[in-house]
Amino acid sequence: MKFKARQKIAEHVFETDEAGRLIEKYGPADPEALPPLVLAFVGDAVFHLYVRKRLLSYTQAQVNLLNDFSAKIVSAVGQAQAYQAIETMLTEEEQEVFRRGRNAQSRTPRTASVQEYHISTGFEALLGTLYLNNETERLQELSEAAFQAIVGEMAAKRP
Numbered sequence: 001m002k003f004k005a006r007q008k009i010a011e012h013v014f015e016t017d018e019a020g021r022l023i024e025k026y027g028p029a030d031p032e033a034l035p036p037l038v039l040a041f042v043g044d045a046v047f048h049l050y051v052r053k054r055l056l057s058y059t060q061a062q063v064n065l066l067n068d069f070s071a072k073i074v075s076a077v078g079q080a081q082a083y084q085a086i087e088t089m090l091t092e093e094e095q096e097v098f099r100r101g102r103n104a105q106s107r108t109p110r111t112a113s114v115q116e117y118h119i120s121t122g123f124e125a126l127l128g129t130l131y132l133n134n135e136t137e138r139l140q141e142l143s144e145a146a147f148q149a150i151v152g153e154m155a156a157k158r159p
Contacts, residue, residue, distance in 0.1 A: 031097075031129040036104040039097070040121045043128030048074045050143045069154075076112035078150045079120035085149030086142055094126055101125025 015023045031039060051073045055066050072078055083098070090098065102122030109117035123146070130139040 029132050031132045034132075036101040036125045037106060037121070039126075039128035039132070040101050040104070040124035041128070042131055043101075043124035043126065044074070046127050046131045046139070047079070047124065047143060047146070051147060054144075054147050072154065073147065073150045076109055076117045076120040079123045079146070080112070080116040081153055082146030082149050083119050083123040086145045089142065089145060090126075097129045098122040098126045 017023055048070065051070050052066070055069055055073075059065055099122065101124065102118045104121060104125070106117070106121055112120070127139060127143065130136075130142070
């Protein structure tokens with residue numbers, strides 16, 4: 001998208017009232033009404049923050065290392081592995097949210113297969129839904145299981 005077109009859209013997103021305050025256009029987000037890629041957008045951020053926090057249990061001084069591990073864990077490949085590890089833990093409703101995300105039309109991946117990318121999008125949509133529904137215990141449970149699966153796989157591949 002070209003800069004001027006993007007700028008024009010941004011003007012409509014961030015409208016202000018007479019006092020200069022931003023005008024909110026929506027109430028609380030209803031995950032069932034949101035497009036799956038928006039749910040994945042939220043879920044990606046939630047999982048990334050979870051992973052960064054968990055990595056602090058292992059090292060707190062090596063930012064380069066933290067960033068490298070974080071990127072590998074939150075990658076489409078890592079998230080596809082994570083989904084396969086937690087798949088049997090999911091309720092019917094959670095599986096449906098995953099399918100919505102997995103089947104969403106999205107861009108072509110660069111660093112993963114198309115299948116891995118779609119699976120990771122479904123995984124992110126699931127986490128985004130749990131977050132927006134304030135299902136923190138379930139979000140914690142699935143995020144930890146996913147984290148353990150990915151890190152376990154990474155540790156198994158170590159020379």
